[in-house]
Amino acid sequence: MEKFNIGIIGLGTVGGGVVKNLPNFRDTVNLKKIAVHNLNKKRNIEGLDESLLTDNPYEIVNDKDIDIVVEVMGGVNPAFDLLKTAINNGKHIVTANKELLAKHGEELFNLAKEKNVVILYEAAIAGGIPIIMPVKTILRGNKITKIDAILNGTTNYILTKMDEDGAPYEQVLKKAQELGYAETDPTSDVEGFDAAYKIVTLATISFNKRVKIGGIYREGITKISDRDIKFANEFGYKIKLIASAKLDDNGRADVRVHPMLVPKDHVLAKINNVTNAIMLSGKPVGEIMFTGAGAGEMPTASSVLGDILALCSEIGKSDFPLPMMRCNHESEAERIPIDETVNRYYISLDTADTPGSIGVVGTICGNHGINLSDILQKGSKEDGTAEVVVITALSREKNVKSALKEMKKSNAVVKINNLIRVMN
Amino acid sequence: MEKFNIGIIGLGTVGGGVVKNLPNFRDTVNLKKIAVHNLNKKRNIEGLDESLLTDNPYEIVNDKDIDIVVEVMGGVNPAFDLLKTAINNGKHIVTANKELLAKHGEELFNLAKEKNVVILYEAAIAGGIPIIMPVKTILRGNKITKIDAILNGTTNYILTKMDEDGAPYEQVLKKAQELGYAETDPTSDVEGFDAAYKIVTLATISFNKRVKIGGIYREGITKISDRDIKFANEFGYKIKLIASAKLDDNGRADVRVHPMLVPKDHVLAKINNVTNAIMLSGKPVGEIMFTGAGAGEMPTASSVLGDILALCSEIGKSDFPLPMMRCNHESEAERIPIDETVNRYYISLDTADTPGSIGVVGTICGNHGINLSDILQKGSKEDGTAEVVVITALSREKNVKSALKEMKKSNAVVKINNLIRVMN
Numbered sequence: 001m002e003k004f005n006i007g008i009i010g011l012g013t014v015g016g017g018v019v020k021n022l023p024n025f026r027d028t029v030n031l032k033k034i035a036v037h038n039l040n041k042k043r044n045i046e047g048l049d050e051s052l053l054t055d056n057p058y059e060i061v062n063d064k065d066i067d068i069v070v071e072v073m074g075g076v077n078p079a080f081d082l083l084k085t086a087i088n089n090g091k092h093i094v095t096a097n098k099e100l101l102a103k104h105g106e107e108l109f110n111l112a113k114e115k116n117v118v119i120l121y122e123a124a125i126a127g128g129i130p131i132i133m134p135v136k137t138i139l140r141g142n143k144i145t146k147i148d149a150i151l152n153g154t155t156n157y158i159l160t161k162m163d164e165d166g167a168p169y170e171q172v173l174k175k176a177q178e179l180g181y182a183e184t185d186p187t188s189d190v191e192g193f194d195a196a197y198k199i200v201t202l203a204t205i206s207f208n209k210r211v212k213i214g215g216i217y218r219e220g221i222t223k224i225s226d227r228d229i230k231f232a233n234e235f236g237y238k239i240k241l242i243a244s245a246k247l248d249d250n251g252r253a254d255v256r257v258h259p260m261l262v263p264k265d266h267v268l269a270k271i272n273n274v275t276n277a278i279m280l281s282g283k284p285v286g287e288i289m290f291t292g293a294g295a296g297e298m299p300t301a302s303s304v305l306g307d308i309l310a311l312c313s314e315i316g317k318s319d320f321p322l323p324m325m326r327c328n329h330e331s332e333a334e335r336i337p338i339d340e341t342v343n344r345y346y347i348s349l350d351t352a353d354t355p356g357s358i359g360v361v362g363t364i365c366g367n368h369g370i371n372l373s374d375i376l377q378k379g380s381k382e383d384g385t386a387e388v389v390v391i392t393a394l395s396r397e398k399n400v401k402s403a404l405k406e407m408k409k410s411n412a413v414v415k416i417n418n419l420i421r422v423m424n
Numbered sequence: 425m426e427k428f429n430i431g432i433i434g435l436g437t438v439g440g441g442v443v444k445n446l447p448n449f450r451d452t453v454n455l456k457k458i459a460v461h462n463l464n465k466k467r468n469i470e471g472l473d474e475s476l477l478t479d480n481p482y483e484i485v486n487d488k489d490i491d492i493v494v495e496v497m498g499g500v501n502p503a504f505d506l507l508k509t510a511i512n513n514g515k516h517i518v519t520a521n522k523e524l525l526a527k528h529g530e531e532l533f534n535l536a537k538e539k540n541v542v543i544l545y546e547a548a549i550a551g552g553i554p555i556i557m558p559v560k561t562i563l564r565g566n567k568i569t570k571i572d573a574i575l576n577g578t579t580n581y582i583l584t585k586m587d588e589d590g591a592p593y594e595q596v597l598k599k600a601q602e603l604g605y606a607e608t609d610p611t612s613d614v615e616g617f618d619a620a621y622k623i624v625t626l627a628t629i630s631f632n633k634r635v636k637i638g639g640i641y642r643e644g645i646t647k648i649s650d651r652d653i654k655f656a657n658e659f660g661y662k663i664k665l666i667a668s669a670k671l672d673d674n675g676r677a678d679v680r681v682h683p684m685l686v687p688k689d690h691v692l693a694k695i696n697n698v699t700n701a702i703m704l705s706g707k708p709v710g711e712i713m714f715t716g717a718g719a720g721e722m723p724t725a726s727s728v729l730g731d732i733l734a735l736c737s738e739i740g741k742s743d744f745p746l747p748m749m750r751c752n753h754e755s756e757a758e759r760i761p762i763d764e765t766v767n768r769y770y771i772s773l774d775t776a777d778t779p780g781s782i783g784v785v786g787t788i789c790g791n792h793g794i795n796l797s798d799i800l801q802k803g804s805k806e807d808g809t810a811e812v813v814v815i816t817a818l819s820r821e822k823n824v825k826s827a828l829k830e831m832k833k834s835n836a837v838v839k840i841n842n843l844i845r846v847m848n
Binding site: 017019020024025122130132133134137138139140141142143175202207221267269281284285286287288289290291293297298299301302303305306307308309310313314318319322324329354393 | 441445449524546552553554556558561563564565566569593624649691706707708709710711712713714715716717720721722723725726727730731732733734737738741742743746749753755808
C-alpha cells in the first residue's frame, strides 16, 4: 500500500490519542508534522517525536508533501482559515471539529468538492461511536426520519449525578469541573451548543439535506433543579439533554436540543454518566441504537484513525472520491418552528395561597386546548403557596406558551418554575 | 451511475423485504429474476412482478446478465453449490446465510478472491444492526479483543418471558411458536446453533483471523428452569444467551455460546424480547454497543440493501474490490479449550437430608480450589432434600467439572440441577 504523509493540528486530548496510536499504522501513515500552541509545554505523550512540532499550523497546511491534514484543535478560528488553505492546497481533511462543521460545513464541503478533496469527520459526532460512516454506507438503503440522541457527555454526567445524589445543579457542575468532565467555562456544554453542533451535522447526512445551525431550537440544562429531577422520578421519568431531529411527511425538519423527561423504561433513560447514545429510526431498518464513549482521548482517536485509514485506502484510486465521502447538498431542509411543534410538557408552578388556584390553572390550560395527564401537589409551603407539577397531553408549543403567559398574569399562579418537554 | 442486474434466491421473509424496497433504487438496481421454491404459492408482496419468478435457482446463478446474486434462502444445501456456481460464473454475492458462512465461509471467500468477486453479508449477523461494515471500515484502527453479544432473538424472547411471567421453558417456547418467534423445530435457535454461526463470523472479522465453527463451545437454553431464573434474580442477575469471543494476549481465541447470569445493571441484562445487541471492546475505541432488531423482514432488508448499494458503487472501478470487501485469512485463530477458561459459575444442587451436606459441598469446592462468593438455601423440600444454589468466585472450568463429578459421587449431593456461567 502507498504511504501517505499526515500533519496534525492540535495536540490536546484527541491529538495526543492519535499520536499514541499512529505507530501501529507505520506502513500506511507517516506523521510528518504536528502544530501546537505552545512549543515549550511539557508533554507526556508516549512515542512523541518532538522534532515534528511546530507552533505555526500554516507550515502544515502549506506543506507540499502533506497529503492529509488532521485538524483536532477545535473552535472556528483559526481552524476555518487553516482548513480552507489546506483544501485550496489540495489536501484531504480529517477533523473532529463539530463547531466548525456546524457553522461553516457547507462552505468547506463545497470547496472540498471543487478542489476534489475529501473531508471526513467521524470523530466530530459522538467520539468513538461509529455513526457517520454507517449512515453513509451500510444504512444507505434507508430513509432516516428520526434521531433521538444523547450527544454531550458533560451534561449527561451532571444530570446523572443530580439524579443519583439528589444534588443541585451548581454543586454537581463544580464536582464535574474538578473531575475534568466540565470545562472552566462550561457554556458550550451546559447551554446545549455542543449537542446542537453535532445534531445539525448528523441530521444533514441522515436526511440528505443541509440542516443549518441557525434555525435550531436550543436550550441547556442550567435551569433544571433538583426538584424537577425529583418530580420527574415520581412521575416515572429521568431528565436527559436530548438532541433530536425529525423529518415529517412533507420533508420538513424539526431539529432541536433541550432537556426532556424520558420514560424510565426508555433505553435513553438508562444511558448514564459521560456515555453517548444515538437512536435512529429509518425505513426499512426500524429502530437501531449506538452507544459508547462520546469523548475522550482514545475513543475519539479511534474515529480519527478510521477516517485516516479510509482515506489512505482510497486516495489516488480511479474512482476517488467515493460519493459517500461527499457531504454536498443542493437543497436546504425546510424547518418546523418550535412554536408549531406538538409535545407533551412538564410544568412546575408555585400556586397562590387561595382556594381554587389549581382550578384556575386547569381552566387556563383548558382554554388553550391543553389537556393534563398528570398532576402532583404535595402539601403547601410555609408561606401558603403550593408547588404544583403537571404533565400535559400532546399540545402545540405556542398554545402552551400562551397558557403560561396567562397563568403569569393570573393571581392563582405566583411563579412558573420550569417548563420541560416530555418524550412520548 | 451504472445500473446492475440482480437475481434473488429465496422469497421468504427477507427476500420479500428486499423486493418491497428495491423500487426505491431503480436507478441503480434492476431486479431480473427471483428463484422460489414453489411457483404456485400465493404471495402478498407489494410490487412483485410475478413474471420474474422461477423455481430453478440455477437460472439465476448461470444467467450471464446477472451481476449480483442475493442469496436469502438459508441453509447449506443447495445454497452452497448455488453460490459456488455463481462465483465461478463471476457474480458478486450478497447473502444473509450465517450457517453457510460459518460452515463454508473460508472456501467461499477463497473462491471469491480467486474469481475476483466479492461476498458481502451484513444481513447474516444481527439482522438490521450495522456491524460488519463498521468493524471493517471506521473501526479498522482498532485491535478488537472482546465481543459479548445477544445474537438470537428467539432465545432472548423466551428468556425475557420466562423472567417476566415466571413461566417454565416449555410453556414459553410454545407461546413463542404460536407468535411466530420460534420455528416448529426450534433446535437451531434454542440449542445455540444460530448464535454460534453468527459469533464465528463476527469473531473472524473482528480478530482478523479465521475462527472455525468446529472448536467453539455451544450450549443452548433448554436446561434453564424457571427456578434458575428466580434464583438468578435473587442474586441480582438476569439470564441471557450470550455469544462471546475473546482474544487473549497470546492471540488465542475463546469463542462460545452459552447462557450466562448477567448482572442486572449490565446493559446486556436490559436487552429484552427479540432485540439483539453487540458489545464490542477494542483499543483505542473502548467499549461500544450496537442494538436493534436482529431479524425480521424490514431490518434484514436494510442490511441486504446496504450491501447491494455498496457493491453497485464499487463494481467496475479500478481498485475494485476494496481490501475491506475481502474476508480471506491466512491464519486460523488458536483456540482456548473451554476446560482451560476461567469463569464464575452458578451451581444449583439438591443436597441430601443429612446434617453437614452444605459443609461437604463447601469442602469439595475448596479441595478443587473453588471459592464460593454467594450461597442460597431456602428451607427444605418435603422429602428432606434442600435446593442449594451457589455462585463461585473465578475458577477454572476443568476444576469446576471435577468438583461436580466428586459431588455427584458423594452422599451429600442428590442431584446437580444446573451449571450456568456468570458474567463478571
